[in-house]
Amino acid sequence: MKQIVGYIRPYFGRMTLGLLIKFCGAIMDLLLPWILSYMIDEIVPLKEKKLIFLWGGIMLGCAVISLVTNIVANQMASWVARNTTERVRHDLFSRIMMLSSKQIDEFTLPSLELRLTSDTYNVHRMISMMQRMGIRAPILLLGGIIITLTLEPVLSLVLILTLPFIAILVYSVSRKGIPMYTALQKGTDHMVRIVRENIAGIRVIKALSKTDYEKERFHQGNEEVVRLEKRAGITMALTNPMMNLFLNCGLTGVILVGAWRVNAGLSQPGKIIAFLSYFTIILNAMLSITRMFVMLSKGSASADRISEVLMTPEDLLLEERPRKEESAHLVFDHVSFSYQKKEYNLEDIHFSLEHGETLGIIGATGSGKSTIVSLLMRLYDVDQGEIRIDGRPVQSIPPEELHTMFGVVFQNDFLVAETIHENIDFGRELSLDQIERAAAAAQAGEFIDSLDDGLEHLVTARGTNISGGQKQRLLVARALADHPKILILDDSSSALDYRTDARLRKQLKEKYSDLTSVIIAQRVSSIMQANKILVLEEGRMIGLGTHEELLKSCEVYRQISESQMGGNAHA
């Protein structure tokens, strides 16, 4: 919360001015009923029509001032909220872009998304509404009470007497109600999970003819939600009628006590009438304040979640490390790594790759193939050992230099909702020639040409309007376009048929022979021609060598190869 206040600080001047204007407006609203009582008690008995018109005119004037000041102040508040939110969002997004992968894993992606969207939205609303009501409601409440006190102290006491009752009521009901809503949320989650399970397993459910069983299961979840919602709703429904009752009782009390006071000559009926008006004002102010608290607690929870990200310290800093003289392009020097810092996800990985060589990596899901790539690009830091590129430890290479060395396609990589051209270019402002050449090499040329608008064709978010194979070809084109020094393909030909896959490999060999490549694949056929093949199992390397060598030396590799290609692996 503190940090968000820091963002508002530059606008304090404007905000104060706005609040001052707002203050004037609220005072006008408070003056109106007072003038009414003054007219009835003081002016009317004078029987001067002129004076009545005069005071009526003053009331109109107050109404107009209130209108203008409130609008101006609200608009100034909107302006402050707009500028604050813009800066908060910018900083938050920039910070998220700079977070290291480890930090992102800790926050989790959905949570980060939520912080950028719902949370900044809540903060925006909070800043805007707090300025509008934050001053007006307390002024109306306090001012209302003060004016009634000056008008008629005894009657005010009757009115004030009801306030504690209302406070206790609101407090106790919400204390009881909030846990009920938490329970309701849980119930809803349960029901939604049943729906999700049904959507995911619809084939199995239908195949096993379990629809009636699932209906019954949902029916129970549904009933539970309804029961919980009724319970919570009925508890909360107590607030409004009770609050009205208290206030109306207070009002009746004012009239009763007023009767005595007037009888004793201590008060006038006009004041009682004014009181009735102030009642409404005070009631509304109380309601606004309750709402403000809800909004404030929601907003400050959001603000805290935003701050948490903003305050995350920078990770993966540049380190001075000695350079090693070696001819190899890439070296993994006895590298071990663990995500959770418990069990190793990679253990003692050791290999080196000369310029222009290709490394194939094969192994089961979860065996650590993609982790090797993440470490190579220093998305995480190794726990033991060292990774060197041209003899330089990756920790000593500035990120802008390190990251521009690579052309990479991650597993399940993403396309943005932009043109094909932009998806290949990816913000790097490459020449048209570079893009077309890369597309051709990635076997994407044909399908791009078949589109009416070619490279300018719009891809939908997550590439839902093109096939999996086309998507992978565009991603490979992106990786090749800037002619990187190192090419990394993580399972990026799985959706290509064998033929296209083979053509792609041929193109890489002919046109990009200077590239050092790391290729992760499920299919032996995709990597069997690599200079070196690394076989991983549960984070350990159980084989390193060429296809022929591994067939002889590595039992697991031989099994994989046989299960995929039958006995013809040598063909």
Add this chain to the structure above:
Amino acid sequence: MPKGPRGKIEKPQDRRKVMLRLGQYLLQQKGLLMICLILTFASNFLVLLGPMLSGRAIDAIGTEAGKVNFELVFWNCGLMLVFYIASSAMTYLLSVLMIRFSQKIVYQMRRDVFEKLVELPVGYFDQHQAGDIVSRISYDIDTVNTSLSNDLLQIATSVITVVGSLAMMIAISPVLVLVFAFTVPLSIVLTKVMTTRLRPLFSKRSSKLGELNGFVEEIIGGQKTVKAYHQEKTMIDRFDQKNLEAVDAYYDADYYGSMTGPSVSFINNLSLALISMFGSLLFLADALTLGTLSSFVLYSRKFSGPINEVANIISELQSSMAAAERVFRLIDEAPELQDAPEAKDLESCQGQVDVEHVSFGYLPGKTIIHDLNLHADPGSLVAIVGPTGAGKTTLINLLMRFYDPDAGAVKLDGYDLRALKRRSVRAQYAMVLQDTWLFQGTVFENLAYGKKDATLEEVMNAAKAAHIHQTIMRFPNGYDTLLTENGLNISQGQKQLLTIARAMLLDAKMLILDEATSNVDTRTEIEIQKAMRKLMEGKTCFVIAHRLSTIQNADTILVVQDGEIVEQGNHQSLLDQGGLYATLYRSQFQ
């Protein structure tokens, strides 16, 4: 979750139809609805009497000291108290009834949606995102619920309050009511101007925020890639652009929206000023007493409140109409066809499958299977191959009668599937799919899912056959271990074995197998293959194949490309044909 930001505001296409259908739901609870209406009327009527009574009390007090008519003051104040208590009690009762009422309807709606959902053809789930379906059954129905329980009451209350206070005011002083001839049109014009001006601004605000959210989801999801290409700056610049549009749209809506509140108070204040002025004049002319003037002021506040609320209620109703429409659209989706009344209940079968001259397409006019013929003897193996996304599941959809062919027939033991009960056709199949499906429940419940009254022993035998028994015994509570989404750490391979065990438990003559592409660790993979081979024994098998080794032994191979079956034969005959299969097969060695 804020109401605004996600998704665009959908406009109901046919508002009247949607209203009528919502009305039908309401009418299912006719009795409750009537009671609620009566209570609303009664409680508001009592509240309306309040100002009148307070006016009388003030008149009884009079303007001079020592001349207060206490008896009358007490009488009126007593009545006020009684009425207020009665009205509060009724309001509470009303809320309770209203909650019951709306919950009944919501319950029914959710039930209707879900029961329709599970009857929909499986293709529906391929075409619609889970998130979208879930948001209909939760968020959209909630929106309808809120609007049912709040807006209906609000409308009823408003109507009664406006009519009632107008009547009261006319009774008190018809002349003074003329003030409203000036202020009411003013507020109507204001509301109209504001809503026409604001509506596009608000929908722009929602859509810009939606765009921003979409961008954020996209880029944060691909953050690794952005980093890998060192494009953080580019993305931040693009974000700034979207952010600017979003805050500006919010500001525009806010800027004009912030006029509404003050304008509404202005009209209230204006009425108050005019009433004070003319009221005082009337009082001077002895046409009005102090008490009646006070009542009039109170009624005037009540009177203008609801009129200013109308704009709010209308916009809320609009969004709930849109939500209701989305819900109804799902309920209106066409379900799987009903079984024919004379359909036969197939108790057991041999497992002979014939596909005779079948043509099929998901969309009319877009046939993807042309005149397919296929004969599978009991115990034979049919493999389906082709690139990912080529539509290999279509055939499975026809075999299990998730869809009916457009022409020709699929036969099981010589019976046309359409002459059999769906349930009995599907019971002949066991199925192991690539997406392993487990639900939140114990291991036992998950395994026994397909077989009612399965004993623990049977389940254990199946698990043993699937080579997963040992693993299960290592779970904290063995077969009673709860499988939750995040709780127990079971690997993909173990999940696959569990689904195989589930299939083992079934007494099926036929098997549908979607081979896993994602290699699990090598040892588990060998286990899975062993288990699968055991499962396939003596069954007619349809395998979506990813491994060439499976294919070579198959009795029939179907080659699928772009949703169409392009070749059919066994391994050798297809190689001899030299078509797509041969190319695919050879290219792996290039």
